[in-house]
Amino acid sequence: MTSRADIDVRPIDESEFPDWSRAMNVGFLREPTISEEFLEARRAQYTPGRTVGAFDDGRCVATFRSFAQELTAVGGAAVPADAVTNVTVSPTHRRRGLLTRMMAQDLAAAKERGDVVATLIAAEYPIYGRYGFGPATWATEWTVDVPRAGLDPRWAGPEDGGRLDLVDAEDVRKLGPELHARLRRSQPGAVSRDELWWQLTTGAVRFLPGFREPFFVVYRSAAGEVEGMAAYTTDDTWGDAKQPLNTAKVKWLTGVTPAAERALWRYLCSIDWVVRVRSGYRAPDDLLPHVLPDPRAAAVTTQADFLWVRILDVVRAMEARTYGAAGALVLEVADAGGLAGGRYRVEASADGAGTCAPTTENPHLSLDVADLATLWLGDESAVRLAALGRVREERAGAAREADALLRTSRRPWCPDIF
């Protein structure tokens, strides 16, 4: 076995991208042989200096990549984020600390650059907490049993004066970015999308396994505004008695008004032949179950953590968000990674704005930086974390006070896997 010190962890140059891509496919259990088409399509994701590999005897055995992203904080401000992705270590080189080395380098560089947080979608729950990441948004997928939903079979489109149209991929690339920008301004947990995201979702660029061209539907309000859009695929399944048994799978659905969300779900549950709708990963408090006359027709298929956040700069993170009440909170933040620990006073005013600064006052709550990330996006309750022993109340009632400041009325949601 090569000793740990002999394995070189460093940013790759572009000529190493094919070997790096092969190693990534190995880690993700995909076919290791890389085609020219795959490389060509994927090359836009080569981020110089931030595409990192580990090399043993000249061969890539681990991969890691990060890129610039914006994450929407509570209140709608976008904070600069270090988005981590493509993390793999070949099975031959596991548990020798390669991920730990790649992560330490990346987080230090992100801190140096001035990113407020790092973000990722965790493949498995136990991997990233040790690096200061905490689960900050959760996702729910429902499967709707359409015949059970109690919907009026005569439905012929939105009753609110709005309209639905099927559109082409090109329309999605044209209309989608602006709609998504609107969503991001009001959806804590949402992240920025680059042009490649729109090319991938519409099939203009293809390298992800199992791509199938979706149908695209747009909702316009009575005033003609594009307020919603969805992409879905369907299978082609028929029962022995010649009854249609098709499933529609929602790839994504964006609605910036409740009317748009309602119309799109109603549409998806009213396509002839479709008896099942899989919602894709939604916020756990999505309107979906309750837009159906019988909400029990929407059964939860998946319920899991989704976006993980690592706070790199507590002062800027706390000042970027808004607060639900006026009040002050002194937090003792532990950070084994040495990037963001310390004692901070957060002061929120009645208009929702907050200030944050290091302090020597006595703390109200002590917690790990990973749990602060979990609280920061507003989803989790400090009272619940205290009950779990993850937050310590240094002053009686502090967890309840923290909840009044930090929690949001709707849950944060990250619509994107990256």
Ligand SMILES: CC(=O)SCCNC(=O)CCNC(=O)[C@H](O)C(C)(C)COP(=O)(O)OP(=O)(O)OC[C@H]1O[C@@H](n2cnc3c(N)ncnc32)[C@H](O)[C@@H]1OP(=O)(O)O
């Ligand atoms: C953002 C993304 O890209 S998510 C995708 C992550 N990638 C995958 O899941 C692909 C398959 N898995 C892998 O490639 C690897 O197993 C990785 C990347 C998850 C871990 O890489 P390794 O180099 O083995 O991790 P490393 O040796 O640095 O482990 C550090 C610690 O984390 C623990 N750890 C690592 N992976 C896991 C895991 N999947 N489950 C539980 N613990 C884990 C190790 O046991 C070790 O613990 P210790 O410090 O107490 O000894």
